[in-house]
Amino acid sequence: MADTATKGSPDTATDRMTGGRGTEPSRSQLVTEEGRTRIAEGVVAKISGLAAREIPGVHSMGKGVSRRIGQVRSMMPGTTDMSRQGVSVQVGEREAAVDLDVVTWYGQSIVDVCDAVRRNVKDRVQSMTGLKVVEVNITVDDVFVEGEQDEEKEPRVQ
Template identity: 75%
Template structure:
């Protein structure tokens, strides 16, 4: 990821673990992947890569939901409102360069599932789907397992059961 025009991580992200904003080289608007051919250019927005990644992660058995803490709870509430849906990009952040993408996922697994196996399956599926659909090289998929869902636990947070 050292060459120019690739997905890069900024200093803020490395220190805090949160994605830093990526903008176009002229400083305006969200970053987009740009695939250049003899016939013209194709630009792929970060939101497109995030959406593909979200769908790909959710395809894996063992992934209960996505998102960390409060964002996941807000998404659950949004799903209860008529006409509201949980956003597919929840728990997904991406950085896209001209030829490469880096992806971060926050997932919740089911209790009893191998976190290692689920994480590797998610990583493989996200890489395969993004590369096949966009032509971008996925240089990394970082997965943060934020929680473990326990059946009968309404919000996936087993702290309530430990408190009983």
């Protein structure tokens, strides 16, 4: 009978990568004998915001007031990072929870968009940080209708 441990079988390779624990790669171990890795909430928020925006059907993120402030801020030089807008996170030693406020395009299935956002955020955060994402809560704050852009109105008084 052949010794599979010396042949480099998938089980043995996986055990070597994970310390004998199965399918999680060693890079996901945030607490090891050699030390601890802490991921800042801002990092998880930025990854989550970028991952949500990757999904077709997401027009923008944030509630009405924060979107307006973000639009004004984006016009100012040197303030182009809006990736955390509409994102709130809680990060522990091994887990993270994400809350998102999104605006979808009119005509898109909100359920499908939210499912895709949830999957992408979870996959991106887990693969990039090693944190287990325990929940991704999504609030759809608005539906964007093309042509309903913020049209400049003439002032009522002069």
